[in-house]
Amino acid sequence: MPFACLFVPDFSVQAVVRVEPQLRNKPVGIFYGAPPLTKVFAVNHAARQLGVEAGMTKVQAEAFCGIEWRWRSFSEEVTAHAALLDCTWTISPRVQDAEKQNKDDLADTVLVDLAGCEKLFGSTEKIAADLARIASNVGFDAHVAVAETFLAAQCAAQGFPGITVIPGGQEARASVRCLWKACASLLSFWKR
Numbered sequence: 001m002p003f004a005c006l007f008v009p010d011f012s013v014q015a016v017v018r019v020e021p022q023l024r025n026k027p028v029g030i031f032y033g034a035p036p037l038t039k040v041f042a043v044n045h046a047a048r049q050l051g052v053e054a055g056m057t058k059v060q061a062e063a064f065c066g067i068e069w070r071w072r073s074f075s076e077e078v079t080a081h082a083a084l085l086d087c088t089w090t091i092s093p094r095v096q097d098a099e100k101q102n103k104d105d106l107a108d109t110v111l112v113d114l115a116g117c118e119k120l121f122g123s124t125e126k127i128a129a130d131l132a133r134i135a136s137n138v139g140f141d142a143h144v145a146v147a148e149t150f151l152a153a154q155c156a157a158q159g160f161p162g163i164t165v166i167p168g169g170q171e172a173r174a175s176v177r178c179l180w181k182a183c184a185s186l187l188s189f190w191k192r
Contacts, residue, residue: 002146004112005144028070029061039056083138084135091131
């Protein structure tokens with residue numbers, strides 16, 4: 001039985017961008033914490049390209065030009081998380097949040113059991129495309145993956161951008177590619 005995974009990278013940033021669509025193609029960073037301990041909580045890809053990283057102090061981060069700064073908004077994140085769940089419930093009632101990294105965070109990853117859904121919605125490729133389209137319609141730039149195991153779907157969604165469909169029996173090969181990509185990314189980070 002196949003599983004789908006919908007992953008929203010930089011979830012806190014995308015929650016803000018959903019409310020302020022004019023920020024969609026701009027570098028955006030999210031601050032969190034009371035002064036003087038305010039830190040960068042999250043940034044999008046465009047802000048990372050400029051050198052901003054989560055964990056920087058507010059003073060360090062504000063030295064970068066051209067970045068739109070916002071404060072973390074739990075209410076926007078709760079609304080965004082509800083929208084993320086709604087996206088997946090349009091395909092299947094069997095939906096589960098992936099594990100959270102921190103008890104205060106909302107899950108940026110949702111797993112969907114697709115058993116029987118192919119009869120209603122078509123092939124797994126079409127279902128993955130539908131999930132991506134629905135997520136885009138509500139303001140998310142999401143990664144979608146479909147695989148025979150929920151773990152392979154989750155690894156692929158969190159490791160590869162866009163839509164990934166892993167054929168049955170190829171989960172190990174896709175997981176190795178995902179792991180290889182993560183190692184290469186880590187090595188490039190250490191070379192800085």
